[in-house]
Amino acid sequence: MREPRRPDTAFWVERSSVLGDRLTLDPSESRHLLQVFRATPGTPFEAVDGEGEAYDCVLESVSNGLATARVIGRERDRGELPASVRLVVGLPELGAAETIVQHAVPLGATAIDFPPCARSGRGPLGEERLERLRRLAKAATKQSRRTRLCPIGSPESLEAAVSSLGSGAKYVADPIVRAARNDGISPMQPHVALVIGPPGGFLDRELELLRGLGFQAISLGPSRLRTETAAIGLLAVVRNYLI
Amino acid sequence: MREPRRPDTAFWVERSSVLGDRLTLDPSESRHLLQVFRATPGTPFEAVDGEGEAYDCVLESVSNGLATARVIGRERDRGELPASVRLVVGLPELGAAETIVQHAVPLGATAIDFPPCARSGRGPLGEERLERLRRLAKAATKQSRRTRLCPIGSPESLEAAVSSLGSGAKYVADPIVRAARNDGISPMQPHVALVIGPPGGFLDRELELLRGLGFQAISLGPSRLRTETAAIGLLAVVRNYLI
16 A cells, blocks of 8 residues: 655646635546545645646545645746747647647747648648647646646637737747847747747748748757757747746 | 659768768668659768768769769768757656657757666666667757767766766756756856756755766756756757857
């Protein structure tokens, strides 16, 4: 028989299931807490609601398989960066999109969109594939102890993905086109948007569109990166300016 | 029948197979060039030798399945960073090690070592697994158009991995321990060493060992990263200072 231990992941809780200083996990999260981590009344754990709140909890009771806990502390925006960082990635194959979600969520992306670009050679992701990516995003939020869920989308087109971004720092990195040195990077703004080209890179007219919207091209260095490596790497660079 | 096209990957050539302005690919690389890319005499392609030389080639002839090409240009250290960046990662599970190799090679790592640490819970990688990682490193070198092969090792211990590093910038990032702001990062040196903790993090005595050897702890930000995300992210940050 294993000892109960403090789980090393956070558990998901809908905000509507938090009532005063009590919260109740849903059946799936309850099962995870009670069966995988062998929690018993008194076991401490953390919950996050995906809307910016972290709850320090102590398991109080179990009823019909549902775990109810006492909330002994709250922290707002725990694990979040002080800026929103929106990632727009020219749609790659599904495996690459999964890789991006799995690394970009812990690195602090606040939204990820995968619009099909000219060289993507396919249409937007369907609901089933988006659901799969959203499950990965949720799991990564819990595992990385962030508190805000990162929405995942697949807009109709690059234009649809970038035309409503509003103000803020805007960078474009094309895995194919090699820009000049990126000594202009200065993303200490409340809103940052990063656009990464699809496998094969952007067409000239796509780069023109982005330049017209104020996107600054930055270099990713002397070797050629895959779309997923470029997306993760650029996000890590920007994160480093924000912490 | 498809048109021959300029391959979008480089081909591997042993330096001993380059004689004056002719080079011959080995059976496997010849098959790839001739069958996957349908090269015919006159098709241009690139070859790299893993020792820093890139060759611009034109296929000249095929004999017994071996492709022989004329070398029309050479470039030294094409795709390489102006510094060596050695990555030492506390041994994770094999899948995470593969992920690290696949992203860290394009991002310019010049050597990757996976020593077992206290929390790795396993011994060094055996030859078969190392061979698998080395094949991935070679494929990533060609795909990213680098010219130097990144050796992959699994030393006996953390101490063995870091004690012979010599001078240069030395940073340690532990996915668990949260250091102060990393405003001290300044890796513009010819040699940079990056150490990343294993899943579960370093023990205090391991961090003591690293501090004693001059490693500076740097923060990876407010959320918790997996070992592989931390390794790729830290390398991307350092790369950005070097390009």
